[in-house]
Amino acid sequence: MSTSLKAIEAFHDDLREWRRDLHAHPEIGFEEERTANFIADRLEEFGIETTRGLAGTGIVGTLRNGSSQRAIGLRADIDALPMDEDNTFAHRSQNPGRMHACGHDGHTTMLLGAARYLAEHRDFDGTVHFIFQPAEEGLGGGKRMIEDGLFEQFPVDGVYGMHNWPGLATGRFGICAGAIMASCDFFDLTITGKGGHAAMPHLGVDPFVAVGQLLSQLQSLPARRFNASRSPAVVSVTQVHGGSAYNVIPDTVKISGTVRALDEETRRAIEPMFQDMAAGIGRATGTTIGVDYRYINAATFNHAAETENAARGAAQLVGENRVDRDLGPSMGAEDFAYMLEATPGAYIWLGNGENSAALHNTSYDFDDSISPLGAAYWVELTRSLLSVTG
Template sequence: MPPIDAIRAFHDELTAIRRDFHANPELGLEEHRTAEIVAKQLEAWGIEVHRGVGVTGVVGVLRKGSGKTAIGLRADMDCLPMDEQTNLPYRSQSPGRMHACGHDGHTTMLLGAARYLATSGDFDGTVNFIFQPGEEGIGGALAMLKDGLFERFPCDAIFAMHNRPGMEVGEFAIAPGPSAAGGAFFDIAITGRGAHGARPEASIDPLLVACHITTALQSIVARNVPPADTAVLSVTRIVGGDAYNVIPQSATISGTARTFRKETMELIETGMKRIAKGVAEGFGATAEVDFRVIFAPLINDPAQTDAIADAAAALVGEDKVDRAKPPGMGSEDFSFMMEQVPGAYIQLGNGDSAQLHNPAYNFNDEATPYGAALLASLVERKLARASGG
């Protein structure tokens, strides 16, 4: 029986699991309930389970035959710190927490693949099911790597997927090379001199300095980054002051930078520190920059890209697989794992849903069999028994 047919036979059970995850979302590195449900499901299917990998991460290990090749399949588990605005019967029961990126669906699809491979899968080798915490800028991938992920669970190739609103259910998209941008968060702390709002001459106004720095920062992409590169620098927050008649002592500028090359990210950091210091000193203030790289650029390995795209084409037909997906400026910390092991990251359609990180978003349960079957069939293709070619 093809994997997708076998998985559809327990689709209702997977849907119930996914909706339970959705109703009980957990923030990054706090996914204790989610992780325990994952671990118990894996154990019920006879899969070797390792808890607490990278704080709340879970790794399931499934071996069949005598093959030496190992494949890693990864899903993220955390939610976002935002309120849900839906009327779903399984909407979030935790104020300020919501699965608005579909990680509840990603976790469920990997569970579906694990169940199929444990009970029906025909392969020769090892599969490591990697359930990662803290993807949303919390450092979950790095936590797992620091905990010896690939030393403890060696992989010859790794794969992951993400749902994509606006793309039809049953369709996939991928391309070799850059897929998602590297991302950094930054805070610029400006210190001036506070004064009464009626006596600005006695102040060194940090808000005025912040506005000039914000404007000047736009010159980095416009005048420092080569036109052939792609970069985004966005100031998303300026904070300072508490009263109408008080010029504050300090202000903070915060935001994000995105690029596809480490060298470009380093250029942005250098330029930001130069501009912030120079502009602030020109006004008699000081500025300190805290620039933190949160995501590496995600680069799909060509051979592994072909492997998962071929598996998708075998599942749904070549006409439903876009092999030339343009890279996006969003970021994904699976990139840190792919810096150590060659891999590929594919998009699957979520249908006509709200966009990611939107309070009205919901993962489409109809996509679950497609994602689970792709991961399962990829393993069977890459770890095919010798007798089967």
């Protein structure tokens, strides 16, 4: 066992207590007041310089040691989701309609654990910025931190992120160079026809005829317009809203969903295809189809050298055979993408167990047994990037 892991295991009880406290008090994006206070209090206890207020509830802890000018950023997300929790254990959510269903309580805890170890041992040469990012869940907290001057105020040579991963065994890490998570953009299509009596559709223009065609034709975009092996993309319609009675054809119907891709070229090529399809189906059905297409999140792109750094840091801890360097990308999205657009870096997955409930599931819980390992990963990464020997 690495010396850092051994030292962190010694305060495993504290990690568990912090994590369960955070789990019991979940707050959603940009509302993480209690969470931010919790983090700042811990950092100040460890004697770490603490800057509040980036992106509102974001926090950066800064720890300097030695004389090296090298600097790294370690990032954890801190927000919860707007959903109810089904778990019944003692540390279940005490805030109705709020749940740490993505394990950001664990991410916060692991980064705090690393901060505590590094503040106590100071076995590195350079500067570590502990970045606690709010509003990861689709609200653009990472982007706002950057707009608020994150990397001007806290310049780094590289920035690193970590997410727990259900389905991957505990004690294992997974990573890949290039896109590790997909872009995620939103669309709303408003189909306007002319409503009327369901018995006399010929007197109006039925918007549902266009909806039916859109639902099938949108699927042909990823399936038939891109090279399936090189440009994976997913279009999912997740909402259809329209109508109010059995015998009334409505004027308008709205459909909404997400588009995901692993590369920027594919991502940007899809919107014009949406526009063409909407115009064509509109003409064919006599409806008007308005397209509101919003770019939300770029793909999370792991830089090559930093991916190697991250994989090496993990391998030092658990051995090469427990680091899967070819796990392949997920079509999920992550707003760490903004940080990786601004500066080189890498994002790694830490196994939350093969039997873990899925992320965003009402029964999900972060596995406290992996907290020391995640914290020790941050420490090993720091020690290898900011080694005292140069």
